[in-house]
Every structure is written in structure tokens, then in C-alpha cells.
Amino acid sequence: MPKNTYKTGLLTDQVYDRLETDILSGKYPRGTVLTELGLAKELGVSRTPIRDALHRLSQERLIEDTARGSIVLGITAQDVRDIMDIRYLLEGLACRYAAEKLTPEGAAEMRRIIDLQEYYATKGDTERMSEMDDLFHMEICRQCGSLLLADALLPLHSRIQKYRRASMSHEERLPVISTEHRKIFEAICAGDGDLAEELGRQHVKNAKERMAKEVSQ
Numbered sequence: 181m182p183k184n185t186y187k188t189g190l191l192t193d194q195v196y197d198r199l200e201t202d203i204l205s206g207k208y209p210r211g212t213v214l215t216e217l218g219l220a221k222e223l224g225v226s227r228t229p230i231r232d233a234l235h236r237l238s239q240e241r242l243i244e245d246t247a248r249g250s251i252v253l254g255i256t257a258q259d260v261r262d263i264m265d266i267r268y269l270l271e272g273l274a275c276r277y278a279a280e281k282l283t284p285e286g287a288a289e290m291r292r293i294i295d296l297q298e299y300y301a302t303k304g305d306t307e308r309m310s311e312m313d314d315l316f317h318m319e320i321c322r323q324c325g326s327l328l329l330a331d332a333l334l335p336l337h338s339r340i341q342k343y344r345r346a347s348m349s350h351e352e353r354l355p356v357i358s359t360e361h362r363k364i365f366e367a368i369c370a371g372d373g374d375l376a377e378e379l380g381r382q383h384v385k386n387a388k389e390r391m392a393k394e395v396s397q
């Protein structure tokens with residue numbers, strides 16, 4: 181990262197976002213040693229924002245401070261299982277709320293996302309499918325009408341991004357995922373909160389099963 185990329189007031193936040201993404205995406209695997217000096221050279225910034233960002237990451241238990249440097253903890257297999265169990269409850273609730281509060285603009289956006297996802301599924305485009313998956317779940321959070329629920333759900337999606345994308349790297353899974361999303365969307369549009377919640381939870385349960393193999397690797 182070239183120097184002077186960051187604006188002064190946003191420096192620590194942007195360094196933190198970059199490091200968090202690199203840890204959660206697997207760029208820095210579990211056990212990697214991160215040092216202030218090494219990261220400062222890599223990102224082209226001073227050591228102060230690096231130090232502040234590492235402190236925040238330590239508080240989130242993504243790294244552990246040691247005499248050698250900061251050891252990457254990342255997300256363990258148990259973390260993934262716990263996150264998916266929590267998502268099972270929250271995602272269903274978000275789908276129910278979305279069915280009750282869906283706006284015409286929200287319906288149009290979800291339809292656009294679903295249509296694109298189905299198209300990318302037929303092409304076997306796993307990268308675009310992953311992007312549409314992110315957008316679909318973000319739109320449900322927007323349409324649920326609860327900032328507290330959205331604030332609880334979205335970080336969970338982010339923390340397991342490595343495993344979500346890995347689970348969609350298998351082309352044969354893509355049509356299944358897009359079909360599940362289509363059914364959730366139709367239930368939300370129909371205003372059927374019970375069905376939307378049931379389908380939302382089943383979708384997370386299925387995703388957890390698809391991730392099981394990726395997590396164990």
C-alpha cells in the first residue's frame with residue numbers, strides 16, 4: 181500500500197479495516213506473527229496507527245499479543261459453529277421482520293440481486309455469486325427495520341467470510357443457494373413472516389452444513 185493513501189483523521193480506522201479483512205479472509209493464517217515494523221512497511225504508514233489497530237484487533241480476540249509480536253488467532257472451527265448457530269436465530273428473525281416491513285424499493289433491489297445471482301449461478305461464476313450473496317443478506321438487514329438486529333447480524337457475516345466464500349467455490353452448489361434465496365425472497369414479498377423465518381433459518385442450517393468441510397480443512 182503506497183504512502184499517503186490514508187487521510188489523517190481516518191488512518192487508524194482504515195488500517196484496522198484492512199488488517200481485519202486480511203485476517204478474516206485468510207491472507208494472514210492462524211499462527212502468523214504480525215509486527216508493527218513489518219506492517220508499517222507493508223502498508224506504508226507509521227507505526228502509531230498500526231499499534232492502535234492491533235490493540236483493537238486484540239480486544240476482538242482476532243490476535244494475541246506476545247513478546248514476539250501479535251499472533252493471528254483468526255476464526256476457529258468452533259467460532260464458525262457458534263456464529264452459524266447465532267445466525268440461525270437472528271437470520272430467521274430478520275427475514276420475519278423484512279416480510280412485515282418490506283418497501284417497494286427494497287423488493288425491487290432484492291429482485292435485482294436474485295436475478296443476477298441466478299444468472300451467475302448458470303455461468304458458474306463463484307466470485308460474482310459470493311458478491312450477490314453478501315448483497316442479498318445485507319438487503320434483508322436493511323429491510324428488517326431494526327438497526328439493533330442489523331448491527332448484530334452484519335458483523336457475523338463478515339467474520340466468516342473466508343468460509344462462506346469457500347463454500348461457494350463449488351459450482352454445483354450455486355443453483356442450490358440461489359434457489360434458497362429465491363424462496364426466501366418470495367416469502368418476504370408475500371408478507372408471510374412465518375414462512376420467511378422458517379426458510380431463513382433453514383438456509384443458515386444448510387449453509388452451516390456446506391461449510392463443515394471447509395472449516396475442517
